[in-house]
Amino acid sequence: MSDDGRRAKLVAAKEAWARAGRLLTGRPDPDKALRLPPGQRLVESWPVLDLGVQPHVPLADWRLQIDGEVVNPVTLDWDGFRALPQIEDMSDIHCVTQWSRYDNRWTGVATSVILDLVQPLPVARHVILHSYDGYTTNLCLDHFAEDGCLLAHAHDGVPLAREHGGPVRAVIPRFYFWKSAKWLKRIEIVAVDKPGFWEVRGYHNVGDPWTEQRYG
Numbered sequence: 436m437s438d439d440g441r442r443a444k445l446v447a448a449k450e451a452w453a454r455a456g457r458l459l460t461g462r463p464d465p466d467k468a469l470r471l472p473p474g475q476r477l478v479e480s481w482p483v484l485d486l487g488v489q490p491h492v493p494l495a496d497w498r499l500q501i502d503g504e505v506v507n508p509v510t511l512d513w514d515g516f517r518a519l520p521q522i523e524d525m526s527d528i529h530c531v532t533q534w535s536r537y538d539n540r541w542t543g544v545a546t547s548v549i550l551d552l553v554q555p556l557p558v559a560r561h562v563i564l565h566s567y568d569g570y571t572t573n574l575c576l577d578h579f580a581e582d583g584c585l586l587a588h589a590h591d592g593v594p595l596a597r598e599h600g601g602p603v604r605a606v607i608p609r610f611y612f613w614k615s616a617k618w619l620k621r622i623e624i625v626a627v628d629k630p631g632f633w634e635v636r637g638y639h640n641v642g643d644p645w646t647e648q649r650y651g
């Protein structure tokens with residue numbers, strides 16, 4: 436099947452889930468509720484989810500553009516990105532397709548460092564993440580700036596594999612994992628919200644796993 440065909444099939448299947456409200460359980464599991472959000476199950480493996488294409492971006496060609504409602508728009512190349520202060524953070528993954536994966540150790544640049552660099556204007560309220568595969572997803576600027584959010588280039592101490600979004604992906608642990616854009620290309624800071632790829636296809640605009648904001 437062609438890439439376009441695969442993508443269309445995958446998108447249609449997930450849109451049907453949203454229409455049917457599948458996986459909504461409405462109640463947390465009392466034994467696991469402290470760490471496992473309602474309706475989720477723990478996995479040891481690390482599933483790969485994409486739109487049927489995994490872009491290959493050589494480090495020499497990789498750029499990250501941060502622009503929009505900011506004082507100082509910036510385009511980083513690989514050396515510029517790696518020269519920024521690096522942190523490590525451990526967090527859990529919760530995917531809307533029901534799997535959760537604990538204790539992911541991410542290395543990269545805190546989103547707060549990126550925001551300090553570009554200085555959002557007072558009108559800035561939302562962030563649109565754009566990826567090399569054409570994917571987009573949207574977040575509140577305040578949520579994007581939270582502790583634990585980073586632009587990651589390594590996972591458990593090894594460079595992030597292409598299938599998981601390398602060279603660099605967003606990691607936004609507080610929300611379902613579709614908000615964590617892989618193959619990150621551009622961070623657009625905006626005044627007016629704009630729903631992204633899954634958000635316009637029946638998925639929730641915010642995506643908090645603890646209140647099961649799967650569809651909306």
Ligand SMILES: Nc1nc2c(c(=O)[nH]1)N[C@H]1C(S)=C(S)[C@@H](COP(=O)(O)O)O[C@H]1N2
Pocket residue numbers: 481482483484485486530531566567568570598599600612613614615616617618
């Ligand atoms: N660029 C891009 N980012 C993406 C996606 C995608 O298709 N393209 N899928 C999202 C979804 S639905 C999930 S669950 C996670 C999956 O990340 P993983 O493949 O590393 O588990 O990436 C998210 N980020």
Ligand SMILES: [Mo]
Pocket residue numbers: 484530531532612613
């Ligand atoms: Mo997902």
